[in-house]
Amino acid sequence: MNKEVAPQMVCIVGTGDFGSSFGKRLLRSGLAVVFGSRNPKRVSNRLPEGAQVLSVRQAVAACDIVVLAVRQQHQAALEGQLSSVINGKILVDVSNTEKTPVQGSMPNTSQLHMLYPQTSIVKAFNMISAWSLQAGLDDACKKVFVCADDVNAKRKVMELAWIMGLEAVDKGSLANAKELEEYTHQLFPQWRIPMRVTLGLLLVFYIYTIIQDVLFSYFEHGMDRSFRLAISLPNKAIPSVALTLLSLVYLPGTLAAYIQLRRGTKYSTFPPWLHNWLLVRKQLGLAMFGCAGVHVIISLAIPLRVYVYWKWVLSIKQQIDGNWTTTYTSIDFWQRDLYLIFGILGFSILVLLAITSLPSVVNSLSWREFHFVQSKLGWLSLLLCTAHTICYGRLRFLRPESYHWGIPPLYIPALMLPCITISLKLPLLLPFLNRELRMIRQGWTRSRPRAEIEMFHS
Ligand SMILES: Cc1cc2nc3c(=O)[nH]c(=O)nc-3n(C[C@H](O)[C@H](O)[C@H](O)COP(=O)(O)OP(=O)(O)OC[C@H]3O[C@@H](n4cnc5c(N)ncnc54)[C@H](O)[C@@H]3O)c2cc1C
Ligand SMILES: NC(=O)c1ccc[n+]([C@@H]2O[C@H](COP(=O)([O-])OP(=O)(O)OC[C@H]3O[C@@H](n4cnc5c(N)ncnc54)[C@H](OP(=O)(O)O)[C@@H]3O)[C@@H](O)[C@H]2O)c1
Ligand code: HEM
Structure with a gap:
């Protein structure tokens, strides 16, 4: 696959453990990063050097790929800031559910799809830990399972994973998102x-x-x-x-x-x-x-x-x-x-x-x-x-x-x-x-x- 078409700048919404580690890894891989935060001034000094920090709306507007590194229960609260700028973009959902998903419950990607129907939602990176992104990937599992209904969006996210030194594995359509979310709750x-x-x-x-x-x-x-x-x-x-x-x-x-x-x-x-x-x-x-x-x-x-x-x-x-x-x-x-x-x-x-x-x-x-x-x-x-x-x-x-x-x-x-x-x-x-x-x-x-x-x- 042609790696030159990789995105130049990636937006990460959320500056917590996962968002900041993901940003650090992207920067090390030669990509530009812009963080979208509720409070850019407060968080700027603890984010990786070289990354920009803007408001959520400004950061999302600047990129084609948006990584939503916000806990599931807080995602809906960001709707007001995201809804007008996110249309037509690729929204990468990295979330895991806090509790074991109950049978018949909707995967998080379906809820995101209802909130942002005009975006291409891709489920990826939820099985990679913030620790392994920060510490280096030599000792960690490098597999990233990616699923999406939009094939082009999925290809772009898989390219992003490869550039980061991860092994992207195509897991088909978004119908498989629930399986990926459930996987992290399973113990052997x-x-x-x-x-x-x-x-x-x-x-x-x-x-x-x-x-x-x-x-x-x-x-x-x-x-x-x-x-x-x-x-x-x-x-x-x-x-x-x-x-x-x-x-x-x-x-x-x-x-x-x-x-x-x-x-x-x-x-x-x-x-x-x-x-x-x-x-x-x-x-x-x-x-x-x-x-x-x-x-x-x-x-x-x-x-x-x-x-x-x-x-x-x-x-x-x-x-x-x-x-x-x-x-x-x-x-x-x-x-x-x-x-x-x-x-x-x-x-x-x-x-x-x-x-x-x-x-x-x-x-x-x-x-x-x-x-x-x-x-x-x-x-x-x-x-x-x-x-x-x-x-x-x-x-x-x-x-x-x-x-x-x-x-x-x-x-x-x-x-x-x-x-x-x-x-x-x-x-x-x-x-x-x-x-x-x-x-x-x-x-x-x-x-x-x-x-x-x-x-x-x-
Ligand atoms: C220390 C140790 C380590 C082991 N490590 C492994 C390991 O890494 N991987 C592993 O697979 N086993 C492992 N085993 C289990 C065992 O050694 C193998 O499963 C072995 O192949 C069984 O041999 P068999 O002759 O009984 O059956 P086989 O010849 O394997 O199977 C008999 C027949 O049953 C049918 N069959 C078998 N499995 C299926 C299936 N899933 N679905 C449909 N039909 C099937 C096939 O027709 C097959 O020809 C390990 C066992 C031990 C003691
Ligand atoms: N940690 C991991 O190892 C890991 C691994 C795989 C997947 N994930 C997934 O990644 C996502 C983020 O996890 P995390 O560990 O980074 O979580 P976290 O440390 O709690 O960070 C979440 C970030 O979300 C932002 N946010 C936006 N709205 C919020 C609100 N209403 N309340 C609180 N924070 C809000 C905050 O950034 P601002 O203050 O800058 O807005 C906050 O720092 C989760 O969905 C998780 O399942 C995490
Ligand atoms: C280096 C290899 C082994 C050695 C030196 C060894 C040695 C022994 C000894 C000393 C006993 C007697 C224990 C007692 O009286 O308390 C014993 C019993 C027994 N061994 Fe082994 N063994 C070996 C491998 C195995 C393996 C691989 C198995 C089975 C998978 C096995 C199954 C048994 C069983 C079932 C008994 C009888 C236990 C009882 O009812 O008292 N052994 N063995």
Whole structure:
């Protein structure tokens, strides 16, 4: 786009945090700035050097582009000063609503349009903070979403953003203004459900271990094992949550596969619950990675615990007093080493998955490479972490003393969802089902003759 047609002088109405920072940035970018203020004399000494300060009416009259840096609730009060001079100009609305917009409410741009029907209203810059405009854009988000009904006006404002060193993104017509206004009220919207699932599982599994371990010991044997609440029980609940979350990442793709096989096409929508589940797999995966990381750190710190020293010393003393030695078979050593190596390998792959979810890394991978890591290696990590847990628990589930008040040790419920997920995946690996699924995912539909598609793919 031709940057030479950029406006020479920009008017900013409002000399508060945003207006003055915006003006400073424009001046640094080589543009001229005129501020429109209710009281030019009072504010002139705190505005960036090089900018003019006039009354609102004079400033607006001098420019084609007017940036309205006034809070939403005060905009209507300026109508008297703006109405006669603003006609035919581009009015840039940077405002955000103070409270979360209620459903059905009008976006601010519609209210401005009613006040000034003869102007070209452009919604832009509302997601850039005054702080980042002042401090420099290196550490800040540079994206400016711009929407407007007047295409020429939108182009001019996008040029202005580029000149300021920002990345303008065309967000279409003013119908999208409400979405932009609502966006600033959202706090990690995609993380809401994954976080609730993670915290809910943590609570359930933690309470489970408290009942199974601390309360059982207290009521049945009169032993106070409450100190286990700090490290031992979290290091049971957290990895169990991690393993459950990991299966929740790979279960929806498997369910999607069965639906696609049943319908014989990928060109039909999934039920909403499955669609939404598929969309939060990344967040579930990263929450899972956080839990797995905490489990690994705690596990590596276990030898530092006084309780562990005490148990070792007690065991040695009992062996000396009783003149006996714990005997281990080669199989015992195998199981103990295998559970550790499976955990370590599983976690190493998860590190790879987490790295490939960084936007900069995603951009450097082809779709096939990304899919290989996320799907193929991801499944491998699920298998390894499940094997880690099975080898850790070994045959404890067969021993009646492992069941406290009839409740099985936590590793049993922790293994349930991974085992279901893996069992559902296995039939999909059968050559005839796998082949059909691959064809469906490449665009084949069962109603079309298969030979035709096979010819196409060969
Ligand atoms: C640490 C970690 C980091 C992760 N980071 C990411 C990440 O950055 N990005 C990411 O996407 N996932 C991420 N995940 C989640 C997971 O690894 C991927 O989603 C992975 O691709 C799932 O593989 P899959 O084989 O189960 O399913 P896929 O092969 O991805 O999907 C199965 C099939 O379901 C259908 N499908 C999938 N999604 C949709 C959809 N939205 N709408 C309609 N149909 C659909 C398709 O037909 C697809 O072929 C991460 C997981 C972990 C543990
Ligand atoms: N601050 C940010 O980081 C940020 C980020 C994105 C968007 N925004 C948006 O930018 C707009 C301005 O925000 P701000 O933080 O700069 O607000 P602010 O510090 O309160 O400044 C608003 C300015 O509006 C002018 N104004 C005109 N009529 C007014 C009235 N009746 N009462 C009070 N002031 C009046 C004042 O300038 P004069 O006294 O010179 O007239 C005042 O300095 C808002 O719509 C906000 O949503 C702000
Ligand atoms: C470097 C990698 C890992 C190491 C060193 C490790 C170590 C351990 C240790 C020491 C235990 C026993 C804890 C106890 O008795 O309190 C354990 C149990 C467990 N681990 Fe890991 N682990 C690793 C990775 C993982 C990963 C990635 C997962 C899952 C995603 C996982 C899931 C589990 C589960 C579910 C248990 C059983 C918890 C219980 O019910 O007591 N581990 N691991």
